Amino acid sequence: MKKPTRLLNLLVLLTLAACAESPYQKIDDGIIINVEQPQDAGARRVRLQVLGDKLIHVSATPEKEFPRDSSLIIVPGLQTVPFSIEDIGDSVMLSTAKLKAVVSRSDGGIRFKDKAGKVILAEKQGGGRSFTPIEADGTKGYSVRQLFDSPADEAFYGLGQHQADEFNYKGKSEELFQYNTKVSVPFIVSNKNYGLLWDSYSLSRFGDSREYRQLNETFILYDKEGRQGGLTGTYVSPAPERPRLERKEESLYFEDIKTIRNLPENFPLKEADVTYEGTIEAQHDGTYRFILYYAGYVKVYLNDELVVPERWRTAWNPNSYKFTFDLESGKKVPLRIEWKPDGGKSYFGLRVQPPLEEEEQDSQIWWSEMNKKIDYYFVYGESMDEIIGGYRTLTGKSRIMPKWAMGFWQSRERYKTQDEILGTLKEFRDRKIPIDNIVLDWNHWPEDAWGSHEFDKSRFPDPKAMVDSIHAMHGKMMISVWPKFYATTEHYKEFDSKGWMYRQAVKDSIRDWVGPGYVGSFYDAYAPGARKLFWNQIYEHYYPLGIDAWWMDASEPNILDCTDMEYRKALSGPTALGSSTEYFNAYALMNAEAIYEGQRSVDPDKRVFLLTRSGFAGLQRYSTATWSGDIATRWEDMKAQISAGLNFAMSGIPYWTMDIGGFCVESRYVGAQLEYDRSGKENADLKEWRELNARWYQFGAFAPLYRAHGQFPYREPWHIAPEGHPAYDAILYYTDLRYRLMPYIYTLSGMTYFDDYTMMRPLVMDFGDDKKVENISDQFMFGPAFMVCPVYQYQARSREVYFPDGTNWYDFYTGQSVTGGQQLKVDAPYDRIPLYIREGAIIPIGPDIQYSDEKPAETIVLYVYRGQNGSFTLYEDEGVNYNYEKGDYSTISFNYNDTEGTLTIGERKGAFDGMLRERKFIIVPVSREDPRSFQYTDQGKQVNYDGKQQIIEL
Structure with a gap:
């Protein structure tokens, strides 16, 4: 009896050994490849899952086993379709009815092909993957990097909405994080008949995985006298107590509340003239990518050429702008920057990326700071519409917005009283200017009660009557609801008692800009219970009033302006799901889910409408639109919204809008309006302001959502210009046209679904x-x-x-x-x-x-x-x-x-x-x-x- 038992044991061991050495294994929805020759920091296992004839989910890990699957952006219940697997030399090929994926058994590298065998997309030789261990908040993970081949004539679109006025991202780089005016969506559409959805919620980069570097880390710097070691910084202030200062600048990096302290101490920057000048000497030939970070007015000259014409941003909300310049190794090139801060505290920076290594120059590169594994979704399509359709198959259908949302919305920062908002809507009706939606912005609550969802009774004595009056004038009302709560409110305490508040801001006693400044923080939208509580508080306080739509402001989350990245992560975590390093970018998606699922649970027949300042992949399934944040009132900002809106649309989320006229206003326009209010005369600045708004309305009438908003001067048509003025007439013409086109526009809305x-x-x-x-x-x-x-x-x-x-x-x-x-x-x-x-x-x-x-x-x-x-x-x-x-x-x-x-x-x-x-x-x-x-x-x-x-x- 012993011999058969030994023989049986031997057969079992041989079978197990054979299984262990098997180069791949078929699973219900695809295949797992055990990489035969894993590289250092590379993948040991690669998995392909079939989610449709043209949809493949790729995962890779350096571990022996894959971590448990979970995705915030992919809808549950996706079903596989028939597929086949066959050996092809040293590779294995997975085939669907429309697509082939060929995987190298030796290194796990993947090539996607159409049915005719033409390569659509290929990972870099060797798989192009790398994993670098990282630990954050006691959680281990990997910084991951994935490279693909990219032919010279490829073009990339998508990545969300950014403000540098870039369109085709081929040969460019974009850092993917959320911030006011910047919305990052990790999805691209290629002109080579595919899209790629990168499933990561952490800080990510596309096009170049390297951080921008300080100038002195890339160049040899010389001051204006030719001395090596730094540029010359000259600060000239109109303040008589300290009119002029000159010093050496080894880098130009004053970009957040921490590094701004490196500006000259106690120097009055408001209305100062600041010049940085000298020469830079490159160490390598090639194209250098610069990123300019600025508040106030700025110009940049390189080699005596104006490479950045004058730009402006308000002091508290800087912007980034990118430009490139070809430099030769060892050649000194003059650099001159003219900066005029526009406030007592202003931010500025100039950093650079040196040329990519030659072997990476024709690559599509993705990098993320912290993942458990590499996850991406390959979407094949014979048209860009079909590719976006594949993206929505993965992340959810776009809902049809309520029909009224296709009309005109009027907003401002802000209607301060009940009479103001009602009087404004009545003025629209009296003037026969079409409108559907009027918006109540932040601070309708008592000053010290942000997050209470209560109205300040001195200014809004009867909120229910206010909403009823808006409805009686055939209008809808949208209200601003932040995920922010002052620590003294009962709502804060309700969240905090369950561990659902981000506490760092309270621990650090961070005060906001309201009145004397109040301490508060944001709730943790990653906790399912917190999302339900957030909706319940809205439902108890706002919903009985009959409010029609929800404005989710600061949903990045933006707990404090102008902070460095590490402190931003500290302020917005840890989350219920883990470290904020890992879950940095998806807050707006979770917050939108709270409102959408909440409203549909209590009022399933009423269409949800949300407007959010941020977004992420999958946002469209929650009946949510995004606007481009607190942009500036400049012609270059208007132009940048065109490319920003187009790339956001190519990111698969169809509903987008902007502050027509821009949000943050140059002081010259404020002064021009005040002067006009006194004298009734149109000066040069007011003339430009009116034309800017007329042109912006003309563009805005053809955005998916047509909406005006901003700081003073007010954006109602009669405040922009009097009746009979060409600006007023132009605004009315395009508003009337928008409404005449309602059958066409509403059909487009139906088509999105x-x-x-x-x-x-x-x-x-x-x-x-x-x-x-x-x-x-x-x-x-x-x-x-x-x-x-x-x-x-x-x-x-x-x-x-x-x-x-x-x-x-x-x-x-x-x-x-x-x-x-x-x-x-x-x-x-x-x-x-x-x-x-x-x-x-x-x-x-x-x-x-x-x-x-x-x-x-x-x-x-x-x-x-x-x-x-x-x-x-x-x-x-x-x-x-x-x-x-x-x-x-x-x-x-x-x-x-x-x-x-x-x-x-x-x-x-x-x-x-x-x-x-x-x-x-x-x-x-x-x-x-x-x-x-x-x-x-x-x-x-x-x-x-x-x-x-x-x-x-x-």
Whole structure:
């Protein structure tokens, strides 16, 4: 009996050994590869999981086993699809119906291929991965790095919303963290038919994994006299007690409340003139990437060339701007910086990244400070819309916003009383300026009770009556709700008793800027119980008033302005999930979940609307939009919002907006308005202010959400300029146009849910075959029809416009045709921005309305732009509830056949309560031979429609 037992044991041992040495193992949803020749700091195990025919989840770890899976951004319940595995030489290939992933057994490197075998994306030779151990708050993890090959003609879009006015991120770098005006989303879309979602919540970098370095760490510095060791810093103040100071500057790094102490002690910086000058000597040939951090006014000259024309930011909210310069090793190049601080405390810095190592220069690089493993999702698609659709499959569908949210919103910092907010809405109605939503900003509570969710009774004596009055004027109201609580409030104590408050700010007695300054902190949105409590407090105090929408300010979280990164992490942690080093970037997502899930749990038929100052991958599933934060009132800031909004859209989150006119105001504009209030005369600065706002409104009317907000001067149209002024008239024209386009715009909103559509579209999304559009960041498509070309230079009355190839275009205002594939200088008068319609477009124009649901669109004017076949499907539903998720909506298709000259109005599909059974269409064809200027009412063929198909000859 012993021999068979020994034989059996031997067979078991051999089987176990064979399993242990197996190069890979199949699992239910994919494959795990045991790397045969793991490199130092490299991966030992690589896992591929199939989440769709075009979706692959890749994980890698240096450990023997993978840590337990959990993701904050991926929706649960994703199902695998059929796939196959086969050996291919020294590799193993995983195949779906649309995609192949070939994995090297020796090093774990992956190449993604289409069905024809063409490489779409490949990890760097050897896998391109590295893991560096890190420990934070007693938790161990890894700083991770992943490199991919990237051909020279690749282009990258996405990464959230940043303010350096960059668009195509090929050859650039971006640090991914959340801050006021900066929203980081770790997702890119490539022009090579794929997207990549990087699943990390820590501080991350794309394009270059290195930190920016101090100038003296990269260059040999010389002062203005040629002496080695530093630049010359000259400080000249108008203050008579200390008018001038000169000193050596070894670096220029005064970027936070800690390093600002390195500026000259007790020197009065307000309105001072500061100059940094000398020469820099590079140690290597190549392109150097500079990042300028500034508050106040600044200019930068390199080699006697103005590389950064004057920029400005308010003292308390600095901005970053990036530029590059080619330098030669050993060659001294003059550097001169002119800085004029605009406050008693101002921030400034200039740092640099030297050229990448040669072997990394054509790489796509991702780095994160702290992960448990490498996690990324590969998304294949034959169009950028399909790629974004894959992203939303992973992270959640975009909800349809309430219809009123597509209208105009008015806000300011801030309506200080109940009478102010009601009087402002009444003024809109009296002046017949369309509006849907008015916003109550922060500090409506008693001064010492931030987080109480109570109103200051001296200023808001009857909040319920206030909200009821807004509703009676056919308006909606959004209110500012911060995740911030003063330590003296009962709400703070309720969180704190359960360990759900970040306590560092209270321990350090950090006081905010209100009155004498009050101590408080933010709640921990990573704790499920804290999220429920946050909603419950809102529900108990605000919800009974009938408030319609929620404004989640400072959701980065921004507990204290202008802090260094390490202190920011200390202030916002530790979190319920672990170290704030690991969970640094996803706070806004967790906070949005609190409101969305909370409201739907108590009022499931009312559409949620949230506006947040930050965001993260997956935000769209919580019916949440993002605005671009406390930007400045400068022409360059307006221009930067175009590229910022386009990249945010390419990050998969369709709803975005901005402070029309900018938030933080230059003092010259404040003075100009005050002078006008006294004298009634328009001086030069006020003239510019009015034109800036007119141009910004013209652009804003074609953003997904149309919203004005800012500090004084006020942004209501009549405060910007009097009736009859070209600025006032321009604002009214585009607001009226926005409302006339409501059938078109609301259809786009429906498409974001049903078709994973993107409303604000860089030209590369629709004209990717035209290589000239890959770097165009100042024109965009608004839906399938409109090409919007904002004007962002003062007194410009024309601008260059590129007309993408593959179609011809019509001037929206005149109907004149323009041939595609060329660049032209076009007119841009004060009261109009260039606006063009592509051939084949069909645009439904609705009635004259003052708010979104004033009356149904019983008559729709259909503009049909001939020259190509075209289609548009009108979407309608109840506008305020979630019945569309149950199938309660209708669609009417319009299909234009250019050869036959016919428009087919399709049979209406679907139904919902309140749907129009009959309506009238007025069809206006526009052609080269018969150009038609845009009119709200025009002569056209009238069609009475009862839901049945009709074919109309044009």
